[in-house]
Amino acid sequence: MPEPIHRPWRRDATGPAVRPAVSHHLQVLPEAGVIKARKEATHVFYYLDPQDSEIENMTRLFADIRRILRNALDKSGED
Structure with missing residues:
Protein backbone atom coordinates (compact mmCIF):
# COMPACT_ATOMS: atom_id res chain seq x y z
CA MET A 1 0.00 0.00 0.00
CA PRO A 2 1.40 3.46 -0.87
CA GLU A 3 2.65 5.74 1.86
CA PRO A 4 0.23 8.56 2.72
CA ILE A 5 1.14 12.05 1.57
CA HIS A 6 0.41 14.77 4.09
CA ARG A 7 -0.98 17.87 2.41
CA PRO A 8 -1.48 20.79 4.78
CA TRP A 9 -4.43 23.05 4.09
CA ARG A 10 -3.28 25.49 1.44
CA ARG A 11 -4.68 28.69 0.15
CA ASP A 12 -5.26 28.85 -3.59
CA ALA A 13 -6.30 31.61 -5.97
CA THR A 14 -9.94 31.41 -4.88
CA GLY A 15 -9.23 31.55 -1.16
CA PRO A 16 -8.81 29.07 1.67
CA ALA A 17 -10.11 25.52 1.40
CA VAL A 18 -13.51 25.12 3.00
CA ARG A 19 -13.36 22.20 5.43
CA PRO A 20 -17.02 21.14 5.17
CA ALA A 21 -16.72 20.90 1.37
CA VAL A 22 -13.49 18.92 1.61
CA SER A 23 -15.02 16.63 4.23
CA HIS A 24 -18.04 16.06 2.00
CA HIS A 25 -15.87 15.12 -0.98
CA LEU A 26 -13.71 12.85 1.14
CA GLN A 27 -16.89 11.03 2.09
CA VAL A 28 -18.39 10.84 -1.41
CA LEU A 29 -15.26 9.93 -3.39
CA PRO A 30 -14.58 6.62 -1.58
CA GLU A 31 -18.26 5.69 -1.96
CA ALA A 32 -17.87 6.26 -5.71
CA ARG A 38 -7.48 3.65 5.45
CA LYS A 39 -8.00 4.42 9.14
CA GLU A 40 -5.12 4.30 11.61
CA ALA A 41 -6.03 5.20 15.18
CA THR A 42 -7.74 8.60 14.94
CA HIS A 43 -6.45 9.42 11.43
CA VAL A 44 -7.97 8.55 8.08
CA PHE A 45 -5.56 8.40 5.15
CA TYR A 46 -6.96 8.86 1.64
CA TYR A 47 -5.12 7.64 -1.43
CA LEU A 48 -5.49 6.79 -5.10
CA ASP A 49 -5.08 3.20 -6.16
CA PRO A 50 -3.49 3.28 -9.64
CA GLN A 51 -4.81 -0.23 -10.31
CA ASP A 52 -8.39 0.82 -9.56
CA SER A 53 -10.79 0.59 -12.50
CA GLU A 54 -12.59 3.82 -11.54
CA ILE A 55 -9.38 5.81 -11.94
CA GLU A 56 -8.86 4.15 -15.33
CA ASN A 57 -12.44 5.01 -16.31
CA MET A 58 -11.88 8.65 -15.37
CA THR A 59 -8.61 8.72 -17.33
CA ARG A 60 -10.40 7.42 -20.42
CA ILE A 65 -13.19 14.84 -23.70
CA ARG A 66 -9.78 16.15 -24.80
CA ARG A 67 -10.13 14.39 -28.17
CA ILE A 68 -13.64 15.80 -28.69
CA LEU A 69 -12.49 19.33 -27.83
CA ARG A 70 -9.50 19.12 -30.15
CA ASN A 71 -11.72 17.92 -33.00
CA ALA A 72 -14.21 20.72 -32.32
CA LEU A 73 -11.41 23.31 -32.36
CA ASP A 74 -10.05 21.88 -35.63
CA LYS A 75 -13.48 22.36 -37.26
CA SER A 76 -13.87 25.96 -36.10
CA GLY A 77 -12.23 27.37 -39.27
CA GLU A 78 -9.80 29.43 -37.21
CA ASP A 79 -6.05 29.05 -37.47
Missing part, protein backbone atom coordinates in the same frame (compact mmCIF):
# COMPACT_ATOMS: atom_id res chain seq x y z
CA GLY A 33 -14.72 4.14 -5.81
CA VAL A 34 -12.54 7.06 -6.92
CA ILE A 35 -10.29 7.10 -3.84
CA LYS A 36 -9.55 4.63 -1.06
CA ALA A 37 -9.42 5.30 2.66
CA LEU A 61 -13.23 9.91 -19.92
CA PHE A 62 -10.86 12.89 -19.81
CA ALA A 63 -8.92 11.56 -22.82
CA ASP A 64 -12.20 11.31 -24.73
Whole structure:
Protein backbone atom coordinates (compact mmCIF):
# COMPACT_ATOMS: atom_id res chain seq x y z
CA MET A 1 0.00 0.00 0.00
CA PRO A 2 1.40 3.46 -0.87
CA GLU A 3 2.65 5.74 1.86
CA PRO A 4 0.23 8.56 2.72
CA ILE A 5 1.14 12.05 1.57
CA HIS A 6 0.41 14.77 4.09
CA ARG A 7 -0.98 17.87 2.41
CA PRO A 8 -1.48 20.79 4.78
CA TRP A 9 -4.43 23.05 4.09
CA ARG A 10 -3.28 25.49 1.44
CA ARG A 11 -4.68 28.69 0.15
CA ASP A 12 -5.26 28.85 -3.59
CA ALA A 13 -6.30 31.61 -5.97
CA THR A 14 -9.94 31.41 -4.88
CA GLY A 15 -9.23 31.55 -1.16
CA PRO A 16 -8.81 29.07 1.67
CA ALA A 17 -10.11 25.52 1.40
CA VAL A 18 -13.51 25.12 3.00
CA ARG A 19 -13.36 22.20 5.43
CA PRO A 20 -17.02 21.14 5.17
CA ALA A 21 -16.72 20.90 1.37
CA VAL A 22 -13.49 18.92 1.61
CA SER A 23 -15.02 16.63 4.23
CA HIS A 24 -18.04 16.06 2.00
CA HIS A 25 -15.87 15.12 -0.98
CA LEU A 26 -13.71 12.85 1.14
CA GLN A 27 -16.89 11.03 2.09
CA VAL A 28 -18.39 10.84 -1.41
CA LEU A 29 -15.26 9.93 -3.39
CA PRO A 30 -14.58 6.62 -1.58
CA GLU A 31 -18.26 5.69 -1.96
CA ALA A 32 -17.87 6.26 -5.71
CA GLY A 33 -14.72 4.14 -5.81
CA VAL A 34 -12.54 7.06 -6.92
CA ILE A 35 -10.29 7.10 -3.84
CA LYS A 36 -9.55 4.63 -1.06
CA ALA A 37 -9.42 5.30 2.66
CA ARG A 38 -7.48 3.65 5.45
CA LYS A 39 -8.00 4.42 9.14
CA GLU A 40 -5.12 4.30 11.61
CA ALA A 41 -6.03 5.20 15.18
CA THR A 42 -7.74 8.60 14.94
CA HIS A 43 -6.45 9.42 11.43
CA VAL A 44 -7.97 8.55 8.08
CA PHE A 45 -5.56 8.40 5.15
CA TYR A 46 -6.96 8.86 1.64
CA TYR A 47 -5.12 7.64 -1.43
CA LEU A 48 -5.49 6.79 -5.10
CA ASP A 49 -5.08 3.20 -6.16
CA PRO A 50 -3.49 3.28 -9.64
CA GLN A 51 -4.81 -0.23 -10.31
CA ASP A 52 -8.39 0.82 -9.56
CA SER A 53 -10.79 0.59 -12.50
CA GLU A 54 -12.59 3.82 -11.54
CA ILE A 55 -9.38 5.81 -11.94
CA GLU A 56 -8.86 4.15 -15.33
CA ASN A 57 -12.44 5.01 -16.31
CA MET A 58 -11.88 8.65 -15.37
CA THR A 59 -8.61 8.72 -17.33
CA ARG A 60 -10.40 7.42 -20.42
CA LEU A 61 -13.23 9.91 -19.92
CA PHE A 62 -10.86 12.89 -19.81
CA ALA A 63 -8.92 11.56 -22.82
CA ASP A 64 -12.20 11.31 -24.73
CA ILE A 65 -13.19 14.84 -23.70
CA ARG A 66 -9.78 16.15 -24.80
CA ARG A 67 -10.13 14.39 -28.17
CA ILE A 68 -13.64 15.80 -28.69
CA LEU A 69 -12.49 19.33 -27.83
CA ARG A 70 -9.50 19.12 -30.15
CA ASN A 71 -11.72 17.92 -33.00
CA ALA A 72 -14.21 20.72 -32.32
CA LEU A 73 -11.41 23.31 -32.36
CA ASP A 74 -10.05 21.88 -35.63
CA LYS A 75 -13.48 22.36 -37.26
CA SER A 76 -13.87 25.96 -36.10
CA GLY A 77 -12.23 27.37 -39.27
CA GLU A 78 -9.80 29.43 -37.21
CA ASP A 79 -6.05 29.05 -37.47
